[in-house]
Amino acid sequence: MEKYPSINVLGGDLELCSQAPLTGFYRDGHCNTCDQDYGSHTVCAVMTAEFLAYSKYVGNDLSTPRPELRFLGLKPGDRWCLCAARFLQAHDEGCAPKVRLEATHRSALEIVPMRVLELYRS
Numbered sequence: 001m002e003k004y005p006s007i008n009v010l011g012g013d014l015e016l017c018s019q020a021p022l023t024g025f026y027r028d029g030h031c032n033t034c035d036q037d038y039g040s041h042t043v044c045a046v047m048t049a050e051f052l053a054y055s056k057y058v059g060n061d062l063s064t065p066r067p068e069l070r071f072l073g074l075k076p077g078d079r080w081c082l083c084a085a086r087f088l089q090a091h092d093e094g095c096a097p098k099v100r101l102e103a104t105h106r107s108a109l110e111i112v113p114m115r116v117l118e119l120y121r122s
Helices: 049-057 084-093 106-110 114-119
Strands: 041-046 079-083
Touching (some): 041 084, 041 106, 049 084, 079 084
Antiparallel strands (some): 041 079
């Protein structure tokens, strides 16, 4: 699993998304990605109650703790490396969360246009 270069959507070094909760495909706190990251966990999103409810509704419950998976559940204000397609879907439905562009991997641009990401810049 060779990581892609850690470059953000602005062309700079990929910044930390979150260590509490620990996020990322590699669980290193960054939205790094590779060929094996089929979900493209590349968008550093700031969770909102609205988005968490939406995500649960569409089948990806991010708010319920899953101790057996060492997952404490997310709450509003938490940052999380979100799948780019889920972010775009939430945008299309009118409930996308804010985004930290400095911590969003440039690979997200293969799925989400920059103009859309900029609408949600935190």
